[in-house]
Amino acid sequence: MQNKYLVGIVLLGLVFRLINLDQSLWLDEATSILVARDFSVSQILTKFSPGDFHPPLYYLVLHFWIYLFGSSEIGARSLSVFLGLLGIILIYMIGSKLFSKNVGLVAALLLSIAPLHIYYSQEARMYVPASTIALAVVWFFLRVVEGPRNLLFWVLFSLSSILLIYTDYPLLFLFPFLGVYLIAFQRKMLAENIKKWSVLVLALVLSFGIWSQTFYSQFLVSMAVKTDVPGWWMVLGGVNAKQLALVPIKFMVGRISSYDKEIYALGVGIAALVFLIPLKNSLLNWKNTKFTWLWLIVPLLLAALVGLKLSIYSYFRFLFVLPAFYLLVAAGGSFCRNNNLKRLLLVGVIAVNLTSTSIYLFNPRFHREDWKSAVSWIENNSQDSTTAIFVANSQRDPYRYYSQTVPSYGPEGVNGGYQFIWLVRFSQPIFDPKDKLRHDIENAGYKKIEEKDFNGVVIWKYEKSNSLAYANRY
Numbered sequence: 001m002q003n004k005y006l007v008g009i010v011l012l013g014l015v016f017r018l019i020n021l022d023q024s025l026w027l028d029e030a031t032s033i034l035v036a037r038d039f040s041v042s043q044i045l046t047k048f049s050p051g052d053f054h055p056p057l058y059y060l061v062l063h064f065w066i067y068l069f070g071s072s073e074i075g076a077r078s079l080s081v082f083l084g085l086l087g088i089i090l091i092y093m094i095g096s097k098l099f100s101k102n103v104g105l106v107a108a109l110l111l112s113i114a115p116l117h118i119y120y121s122q123e124a125r126m127y128v129p130a131s132t133i134a135l136a137v138v139w140f141f142l143r144v145v146e147g148p149r150n151l152l153f154w155v156l157f158s159l160s161s162i163l164l165i166y167t168d169y170p171l172l173f174l175f176p177f178l179g180v181y182l183i184a185f186q187r188k189m190l191a192e193n194i195k196k197w198s199v200l201v202l203a204l205v206l207s208f209g210i211w212s213q214t215f216y217s218q219f220l221v222s223m224a225v226k227t228d229v230p231g232w233w234m235v236l237g238g239v240n241a242k243q244l245a246l247v248p249i250k251f252m253v254g255r256i257s258s259y260d261k262e263i264y265a266l267g268v269g270i271a272a273l274v275f276l277i278p279l280k281n282s283l284l285n286w287k288n289t290k291f292t293w294l295w296l297i298v299p300l301l302l303a304a305l306v307g308l309k310l311s312i313y314s315y316f317r318f319l320f321v322l323p324a325f326y327l328l329v330a331a332g333g334s335f336c337r338n339n340n341l342k343r344l345l346l347v348g349v350i351a352v353n354l355t356s357t358s359i360y361l362f363n364p365r366f367h368r369e370d371w372k373s374a375v376s377w378i379e380n381n382s383q384d385s386t387t388a389i390f391v392a393n394s395q396r397d398p399y400r401y402y403s404q405t406v407p408s409y410g411p412e413g414v415n416g417g418y419q420f421i422w423l424v425r426f427s428q429p430i431f432d433p434k435d436k437l438r439h440d441i442e443n444a445g446y447k448k449i450e451e452k453d454f455n456g457v458v459i460w461k462y463e464k465s466n467s468l469a470y471a472n473r474y
Contacts, residue, residue, distance in 0.1 A: 087128065
């Protein structure tokens with residue numbers, strides 16, 4: 001019977017993850033797909049990775065995935081959809097092991113309709129795949145601790161840990177949590193298997209060592225960003241009060257927001273009340289929930305400390321602890337002695353998840369930047385001698401993905417002698433805070449004649465005045 005429920009939950013999760021899966025790609029997704037589609041394996045490792053901020057595993061897997069399923073929005077995103085569904089199964093397995101099958105089912109249900117998990121399950125990026133690999137590491141760790149003589153689980157734990165290293169750097173904070181748990185609560189098991197743990201640690205260090213030179217190159221690139229584009233550095237995730245608060249808020253309500261801050265605060269407050277009671281129950285039952293609390297808190301705490309120096313503290317980078325959050329909510333509800341309250345809490349959490357998820361899925365304002373429509377509008381309304389110009393070359397990938405006819409350039413395109421210019425204002429406050437490109441275009445004799453906004457992709461159309469155009473010919 002439990003398996004039937006789990007199948008139903010996974011199918012429910014699939015339905016939610018397929019709704020509007022073909023919405024427009026945003027910047028980083030387009031970069032992922034172009035790299036995976038157009039680069040060879042060796043080029044991904046040697047040409048692209050040194051200038052990126054992530055390990056290469058996701059791009060390598062996506063490279064082969066789109067060979068089978070194509071590079072369309074749905075084809076590329078289906079990798080995250082598949083791994084997101086696998087994560088639902090794994091959280092059930094972990095919840096059943098740590099608490100009970102009922103808790104595992106509730107946690108799986110909550111994750112299947114979780115607004116933040118659904119959002120990133122619909123994205124061609126590494127965050128949901130990373131979360132699923134983290135779940136696999138936790139599962140195999142529990143099996144190793146439970147039965148240390150089983151060599152298969154040692155091997156699987158080791159392999160999944162190596163995959164973790166090469167998926168996303170914030171996942172490295174998962175290992176201190178496991179170490180803290182071993183030292184604090186499994187000292188006997190640790191002592192009896194010290195040779196195995198030593199070999200495992202050595203294997204992980206050597207595995208990361210192979211990548212260390214490229215990692216150092218990436219570190220230097222990130223430090224250059226801090227100096228050259230300080231606005232982008234903060235967007236990447238500098239630690240401040242807002243970023244610290246966004247982690248629990250986004251875990252509860254996902255990426256939705258409101259122009260009316262009072263309404264948004266009210267909604268978040270209601271959600272917090274719904275989640276607070278089961279979380280409090282879990283904390284009061286520390287003996288039974290200590291493993292899961294450490295899973296949630298230790299990575300976030302360490303990331304906050306590192307984030308004082310490096311810009312890594314953004315809520316979406318910690319999707320790998322979201323399952324711990326839902327396990328604590330599910331377990332906390334099960335600890336309620338009053339069955340009516342238990343049901344009320346479950347209905348409340350489900351209501352929050354479904355409301356937030358529905359707002360995201362069915363309100364286009366909360367979808368990604370609409371590059372698909374923006375590029376279509378440009379190409380359907382372009383004449384001869386037309387180009388699109390960006391404030392930074394690094395922002396052109398979504399345009400390159402969708403464009404078929406109208407060429408694009410960075411700021412250097414101003415001097416191309418075009419009659420019409422589409423000025424793409426995307427990320428202008430960050431990469432061109434003094435609006436230099438706009439001034440250069442207008443000083444070159446262009447006049448703004450049209451403006452459109454495609455869910456954050458703002459485009460201005462410029463035309464060169466006839467008198468100046470005529471003078472430039474002679």
